[in-house]
Amino acid sequence: MATPKTRRRGTELAEAILRAAADELAEAGYPGLTMERVAQRAGTNKNAIYRRWPNRAALGVAAYRHLAADALEPPDTGHLREDALALLRAINCGQTSPAARVLRGLLTGVGDEPELREQLHQQAAEGGTKPWLAIVERAVARGEARPGARHPRVATVALVLLRNEFLTRGLTTVDDAVLVEIVDEVYLPLLGA
């Protein structure tokens, strides 16, 4: 990838840059995302990057979109407790794990640019809430959860607690006992109330 035979242009080059940036994000996090390294990895130079994104933060957000593109498939075990645990474990152990560190870095890196921040927030919210709403919907249908549990802020409480664990402790993986505690002490009592 370092020295392509033919000179790439337009979309092809843009996607090569994004892929390189996403890889760098996954490896070194946002603080380690260097324009020169991305350019080198993509087999191009900084010019090609700055013609497409105004600064490092914008590139980071765009690359994060590539990194966290795969939405979680909501599990369906027939029990709310198992569904919730499965979702948490997927977020915890799965490939989404490095995304937490990246997200943490980006949240500070974007500074006070509202556009980028909005993109990030949508990315983090949209990709996160949907599967939770799905499992809660089924739980309500089974009579396992009260109808009010379909409120997004209620349905995603477990996700927020786990994310808080990521953000404040700075770990890339949380102990499984914490996940169980979140579900048994908070999530199930809240939804069943």
Place this chain on the structure above:
Amino acid sequence: MATPKTRRRGTELAEAILRAAADELAEAGYPGLTMERVAQRAGTNKNAIYRRWPNRAALGVAAYRHLAADALEPPDTGHLREDALALLRAINCGQTSPAARVLRGLLTGVGDEPELREQLHQQAAEGGTKPWLAIVERAVARGEARPGARHPRVATVALVLLRNEFLTRGLTTVDDAVLVEIVDEVYLPLLGA
């Protein structure tokens, strides 16, 4: 403060540096915390800083301790709902507000140094959980909350939800309706279950 008459030494100088760093943190956040600016503001130079703290992150954490030193006084209105709302509003509007942005910046800035991270986590946890445990304790005594609500992870759910709002949206102030929603949709149902 820029050019003191007599040359300060030891503790006096150290505290001047910490105060300057805390001020810079409050004004420009962690990304804007520059060693040269801190030195200039404290009326000294970078040498005096690097003799006391090994790097910028360590100085940032130490200064944050100065910034967020004042713990919240738990309110006592006689009703759990009002107590919780008062706490949230104090965190939201009060002087603790810039601390959220600073904390967000520090959480990335400390990188992978476990010592600093532990200090930060203690600072954020200790200062935050105590008042919540206090108001929940009284609510349980009044029969407003179930005994299991005294679990720290349960008692601080509202705080975590608000912090999540700070961290992901990047705002320094959250709309009051969000606070009410957190309390009415999540916190009260959870504690009363």
Place this chain on the structure above:
DNA sequence: TCGTTAAGGTACGGTCCGTACCGTACCGTA
């Protein structure tokens, strides 16, 4: 009084962001 300690001053290497400039390959069009 004098030596030790810690302060101030300054300069430097290194890294990285963002910009500028210029030569050059690709592409559509005639």
Place this chain on the structure above:
DNA sequence: TACGGTACGGTACGGACCGTACCTTAACGA
């Protein structure tokens, strides 16, 4: 096939900042 515009590659640079080195100078203690 010739041509001209557009976009890419290479490189160099200014500026900001971190962290370090070295020297001078003031404060303190014996």
